[in-house]
Amino acid sequence: MDTKPLLDYLRRYIDLDQEEEALFLSKVKLRKYLKGQYVVQQGDVCLYENFVLSGCLKSFHMDPEGHEHIVMFAIEDWWTGDLGSFLSQTPASLNVQCMENCVLAQLSHSDLQELYIRIPKLERFFRIIIQKAYVASQQRIVHNLSMPARDRYLHFRKQYPRIDQRVPQYMIASYLGITPEFLSKIRSQLIYEQ
Amino acid sequence: MDTKPLLDYLRRYIDLDQEEEALFLSKVKLRKYLKGQYVVQQGDVCLYENFVLSGCLKSFHMDPEGHEHIVMFAIEDWWTGDLGSFLSQTPASLNVQCMENCVLAQLSHSDLQELYIRIPKLERFFRIIIQKAYVASQQRIVHNLSMPARDRYLHFRKQYPRIDQRVPQYMIASYLGITPEFLSKIRSQLIYEQ
DNA sequence: AAAGGAGATTAATCTAGATTAAGACACTAC
DNA sequence: GTAGTGTCTTAATCTAGATTAATCTCCTTT
Incomplete structure (x- = not known):
């Protein structure tokens, strides 16, 4: 390396x-x-x-x-x-x-x-x-304030597909500020919808 | 000026x-x-x-x-x-x-x-x-994830006393990610406690 | 002094998301 | 094979905080 x-x-x-x-x-x-x-x-x-x-x-x-x-x-x-x-x-x-x-x-x-x-x-x-990181951080604050958990999850998957594949779900739940159980519920609803 | x-x-x-x-x-x-x-x-x-x-x-x-x-x-x-x-x-x-x-x-x-x-x-x-701003922004994300509204309000008042005095309550509620009604409830509970 | 209007409070009802608890799959490892 | 550990799911119950709506200040403006 x-x-x-x-x-x-x-x-x-x-x-x-x-x-x-x-x-x-x-x-x-x-x-x-x-x-x-x-x-x-x-x-x-x-x-x-x-x-x-x-x-x-x-x-x-x-x-x-x-x-x-x-x-x-x-x-x-x-x-x-x-x-x-x-x-x-x-x-x-x-x-x-x-x-x-x-x-x-x-x-x-x-x-x-x-x-x-x-x-x-x-x-x-x-x-x-650091400017880029700050802008991303501010955007995340706006999302946390204005979006329900379901939309935050969809946005996360779109923005960080490489990470979504790589880390366990319960950590994504923690990142989104929800419980793993609730993320599981959201996912099953999303699957049901298509 | x-x-x-x-x-x-x-x-x-x-x-x-x-x-x-x-x-x-x-x-x-x-x-x-x-x-x-x-x-x-x-x-x-x-x-x-x-x-x-x-x-x-x-x-x-x-x-x-x-x-x-x-x-x-x-x-x-x-x-x-x-x-x-x-x-x-x-x-x-x-x-x-x-x-x-x-x-x-x-x-x-x-x-x-x-x-x-x-x-x-x-x-x-x-x-x-910008580094300072980024650190503050990250800290706010942690607080939003880990603290209930009441604690976030107490922290806000401590961290920004000059602003707390200067802006209407319903805007502080918006900053904290809660409704003005709920902030009002928190405030009345805080007063009751002392 | 009356009439608005912006902000704050209170209370009843409602809901997004938490908590608890029980299974269901994986996987290693022995 | 099966015991064990880590992850995900499902479902029942519970709660922090939202919504709705009425009332209560204070300020302005006239």
């Missing part, structure tokens, strides 16, 4: 010369995780921004009653972690756990600060991808 | 020299709006990023049944607009409306693109503020 997907991803947004690419890669740590392992644990400081080279992860918050609430999934070419914790280097409110064996490209906080100084173009890169 | 609050805000994150500040300000358009006026309308392209110099605004989505869903409020020192529309220059899915007379500092898309090139430090500035 190499870092090519990460470089391809970078090149979609900015042009780095050979030297800059080499510098960037020198700060990237490749790390393998087994299915079930935690990349971030609630209460610990999130040490890395993680780019997914292979595998599938979920990030979720565990509430005081012990219920999981899935905030997002991540697959190849996505970033994951607890950004709030990473930025301020304070305890995370989220867990990030591997649902398959994973290979991640990791950037530490101090290395990233250094990279921002030595390769200012990276500011642009991260500005652009 | 001048642009001092905007410069103060910039200086919290980056240092600009005299020339850069002047260039930046040359692209900023000051504009006054009356209470009730729309800064962005659903279906139109969002032309500006708007920094609030004075006043109070709401951004909301109107669903097909004609119900408003408030996505966020904005007061002095906040940014507002429909970022998704602004970035891609496509029709907005949100409305932004003044709830008081407002003065906004506006940056157009093309001017901002030019500013990014001529003042690369602005990439850093917008990266940092």
Whole structure:
């Protein structure tokens, strides 16, 4: 497993010369995780921004009653972690756990600060991808406020077909903010309708 | 009304020299709006990023049944607009409306693109503020998934006391994703408890 | 001071979705 | 084979919050 997907991803947004690419890669740590392992644990400081080279992860918050609430999934070419914790280097409110064996490209906080100084173009890169993430997050809030569960599920399947196929239903239910039983009911209604 | 609050805000994150500040300000358009006026309308392209110099605004989505869903409020020192529309220059899915007379500092898309090139430090500035906005947005999703309405209301009052005092209750209800009647019930229960 | 009108409250009824609990399929693993 | 574990489904009951509708403030405006 190499870092090519990460470089391809970078090149979609900015042009780095050979030297800059080499510098960037020198700060990237490749790390393998087994299915079930935690990349971030609630209460610990999130040490890395993680780019997914292979595998599938979920990030979720565990509430005081012990219920999981899935905030997002991540697959190849996505970033994951607890950004709030990473930025301020304070305890995370989220867990990030591997649902398959994973290979991640990791950037530490101090290395990233250094990279921002030595390769200012990276500011642009991260500005652009975080803007996209923010827009998606706002759109999800609107959907949660304005759509019933059934429509949110249909929208999720359309927007993330690659993820829908890959994760168990009860996690999709958690992502949508409903119980697995209710998602099962919705699915049986959808099948009945056609 | 001048642009001092905007410069103060910039200086919290980056240092600009005299020339850069002047260039930046040359692209900023000051504009006054009356209470009730729309800064962005659903279906139109969002032309500006708007920094609030004075006043109070709401951004909301109107669903097909004609119900408003408030996505966020904005007061002095906040940014507002429909970022998704602004970035891609496509029709907005949100409305932004003044709830008081407002003065906004506006940056157009093309001017901002030019500013990014001529003042690369602005990439850093917008990266940092959008990161903060993203973290807040993610946190709101977690709260919407994991907290009952009552707790969400208490949290809102604690987090945004300046806004809580300033907007009508039925809009706070919309922001929280509940009806005004139910918010009224929650409030009367809270009063009863002390 | 009367007449609107916008917002807030209260209460009765209703419903989307939760909870609980019981099976139904898978799969490994032994 | 069967015991075990993780996932999905079905169905009965329950509840947080929606809907509807009436009443109650306050503000404006005249």
